[in-house]
Amino acid sequence: MSVAKKEYKRITVKTLVDMKSNGEKISMLTAYDYTMAKIVDGAGIDVILVGDSASNVMAGHETTLPITLDQMIYHASSVIRAVDRALVVVDLPFGTYQSDPKEALRSAIRIMKESGGHAVKLEGGREVKDSIKRILNAGIPVMGHLGLTPQSIYKFGTYTVRAKEEQEAKELVENAKMLERIGCFAIVLEKIPAELAREVASQLTIPIIGIGAGNGVDGQVLVLHDMIGMTHEFNPRFLRRYMNLYEDMTTAISQYVDDVKAVEFPNDKEQY
Template structure:
């Protein structure tokens, strides 16, 4: 028996909080287009992140910095149309919120109104307090992001593990508690020591989603193109590849080319009379 759309229970920020309390892990993946979002949502994912990683995997940029707010809204709009169940969180891109809380609010409202997103995600801690509180005051749910923050790559100068030194670890814990106190509903921790991530997950009440942050957090997120093996060049330690779609797609295209060249496609059954 097929399930009607109206019977599908949508994931909310409140449900994510309940999942943490129950000890139920939260599953999260990226998606940037209608087709992929539909597959991921129907498979039962809890959260879909329309990440600014679209800058890398969809547009071929070296960093996440070049992607614009308009481009993020385009990707988010495509994703939202395909989703019946998952909570859709959208990254506010670099340059659309830093240092200007009025611009941050405008960016967040555009994402919510034009794309129909359910929440936004922002990188940083205490330094983005004004933007976070202003967006939250407008009723827009905010997910934080600490640890390796790709929008600050030129400040860090490297994609290596963050918060290994005591001072940076202490700041990360402080920032996590601050984001919770501002009203963020969840925080992504990227590429930090597992022991530190475990400590943060225990010391804050909101769900902590890890990527390269060990198993002792409240959920996990990966870039869908990485975990499906579409992008072959990127193989960090934290990535588990669940398929090799690069080989599958390449093989299919090779076979298609062969059949076209040999006049085997289309055959009689594939032609109209």
């Protein structure tokens, strides 16, 4: 059953908890630049994730691992300048938090100070607990990320569904509860069985945002470029394309090329 959408002038971490309490689902999309973020924010999205997926869709890398902290700050700064309403969460990139809690805090502080972001997100459970606690103790909101964690792709060796086996599912639930207990304001669950995600969402008081985790969670996130069809090679089951911009843009650009070569652009009305 759908719940009437309440009007929020500004989304905060508290707003998201209130939305879960009220039964209102949370909408979340990625953005990496000013123009796209302006459109996404204006359309009423609740959370904008400046994801390390910029490594893939903006820079063309095969994985999220190559993107640097400086690059994430650049993308986040561009997004922040466009946003009036949404909560902006910024991914901590690979190598900036995994092994050293002090380095994790320095990285999070740089994101908050230099980009103006509202919160950070990082992947993992108990293995990054100390880093998360150090960041939280500095007053920086943290969103967790469990299930398929793309920064660990070489450890997993595959992008297939995680936590299908009982032991891994049990560990995921334990990690989710731990993340809530130490103070994370929300958790992303990526590519896990829908029933497991529903179980986690029902047991925790903080919002659970799913991507490939079914509809029993508190909200959904997708990569913007996938959702609007700018990318076309990536076709997971969980992705719904709301547009086919790849085809539309290809058609438009091809027409422009033809018009320029035929001297049909610019016409008399399009020159001074």
